[in-house]
Amino acid sequence: MRIPYRRQDGQVLILVALCAIVLIASVGLAVDSGLGYLVKAKLNSAVDSASLAAARSVTLGDTQTEQAANARQSAKEFFNINYPDKFLLSTPTLNPVGVTFDKGMVTIDVSATASLPVSLMGVLGFKTLDVAASAQTIRKDLDMVLVMDTSGSLNGNAKAVRAAGVSFLNKFNTTVDRVGLLHFASGVQLDLPIKPVNRGFDRTIASTAINAFNFTGGTNSSEGMWQARSQLNSIEQINRSSLRVIVFFSDGSPAAFSSYFFPGSTTCKSTGTIATLTDKPGSASPLRGLYRMDATDTELAPTTSCDVDKLTTLPDWYNMQNDAARTYSATVREFPIVTTTPRVVTNSLATPLLEWTNVHRASRNLAEAIATKARQEGIFVFTLGMGASLTAAEGPDAEKGEDLLRCLANTVDAPSRCRKAAEPVGLYCYAATESDLSPCFTRLASAILRISK
Structure with missing residues (x-):
């Protein structure tokens, strides 16, 4: 009668051993799977960084062979x-x-x-746990x-702004990408017109222009945005790239805008x-004057009838033709100055407070309206702001100011x-100090490269 009992006891021992193996394997699976998950996450991050670095470096070199070599080297270094x-x-590997x-x-x-x-999974005969990751970056031709x-x-930040601007343009391909450059203060100057047919841009001209920037004058954001949109739209539809972008850098809120302020005058x-x-403002008029639109800080010479002090009203519309001379047109009705939305603007300059209020609000309204129109035309807007003024309540x-830059983008x-959920979504990056400026420009460049087919 004892023999069956021993057999049953042996079976129990076998079952216990099997359960122990299963338990150890299960624990091992949990432990090793957890470690594998961490390795997988790290590997994903590394290949993603390598892919973006390669896409940035593929702009370097005069031939495709050189560009490919630079891309592969950067991928290896970042990985x-x-x-x-x-x-x-x-x-x-x-x-x-x-x-x-x-x-x-x-x-x-x-x-x-x-x-x-592996650790405890070795009881099942496994030696290693292999994980894999991949990433693809499509660098499209760019306007x-x-x-x-x-x-x-x-x-006070001139040196850092110049260096960051030059570094940003170095991330783009001089033979594949079309790039235009302009700068603004009270007015706007076009430094490098975008090519209307051929691809590419002259990096030397652009870098030289940036290094010669003088920082003076007001903040006429709307004219900077208008000129950028105009440059992109100067390219005929058949020649346009599939990716069109405006990158807009500013340090504060706008307090100026351009127009014809004496539209009925013959002089x-x-x-x-x-x-x-x-x-x-206090009791004195806050208007600093009328400035040339094609220069960053040049006041228009006053005449008997055309002095800023003779202004009594603002024009109803941003009333200029889309031509090189920006000539006056009574029929242009694209962007209103006098409006009830998003900020109420009247044309009155009757008191210093009305002048200040209407000019500030019109400056913001126009910048937002022009950026909205650009996005409706398929243009991505990326914005970068620097300095404490952007986070202070003004006007x-x-x-x-940073809320305006978020709206533009x-x-x-x-x-x-x-x-606007249906329109292209851009990116806003805030550089609190000079040291944050170059990383912000790099972040924008990476965001542009991430936009795939």
């Missing part, structure tokens, strides 16, 4: 930085980086694997205008920019009054 050898005892050129578009393919030694604020409030034929002060409605966190 090694972002995935250190022996991370959680794993061994990474970066596969050959694919760089494919196709009619103005470059596709970067980066993939990698990592082998992780882009860089708009730089050179108002007087940036004078005052010049366009001009009206500018006001940032601070709320008649105590608005933050149509970011997901833009104020509800300007958020």
Whole structure:
């Protein structure tokens, strides 16, 4: 009678052993899977960084062979930085980086694997746990205008702004990308017109222009945005790139805009920019004067009938033709100055407070309206702001300058009054100090490169 009992006891021992093995394997699976998840996350981040770095570096070089070599080298360097050898005892392997050129578009393919030694899963015969990751960045041909604020409030940061602007343009391809450059203060100057037919841009001319920027004058954001849109739209539809972008840099809220301020006059034929002060006025008139629209800080010479002091009303419309001379047109009705939305603007300049209020509000309204029109035409707007002024409440409605920049870019966190879900979504980056400026420009460049087919 004892023999069956022993057999049953042996079976129990076998079952216990099997349960122990299953339990150990289950624990091992949980532990090793957790480590594998961490390795996978690290590997994903490394190949993504490598792919973006390669896409940025593919702009360097005069031939496709040189460009591909620079892309692969950058991919390798960024992968090694972002995935250190022996991370959680794993061994990474970066596969050959694919760089494919196709009619103005470059596709970067980066993939990698990592082998992780297992712990308790070894009881099931496993030696290593292998994970893989891949990333693709499609660098499309690009039409882009860089708009730089050179108002007087940036004078103390001139060196950093110039260096960041030059560095930003170095991330784009001089033979594939079309790039235009302009800067604004009270007025606007076009430094590098965008090519209407051929691709590419002259990096030397652009860099030389940026390094010669003088920082003086007011902040006429709407004219900077208008000129950027005009440059992109000067390219005929058949020649346009699939990706069109405005990159807009500024340090504060606008307090100036351009128009014809004496449209009915037979003697005052010049366009001009009206500018006001940032601070709320006292008893004195806040208008600083009328400025040339094609120069950053040149006041129009007053005449008997065309002096700023003779102004009694603002024009109803942003009333200029889309031509090189920006000539007056009584029929242009695209962007209103006098309006009830999004900010109420009347044409009255009857008191210093009305002048200050209407000029401030019109400056903001016009910048937002022109950016909205650009986005409706398929143009992405990316904005970059620097300095404490952007986070301070200014103007008649105590608005933050960074909220305006969010509206221009149509970011997901833009104020509800300007958020347009159906329009292209850009990016706003805030540089609190000079040291944040170059990383912000790099972030914008990476965001542009992320926009795929």
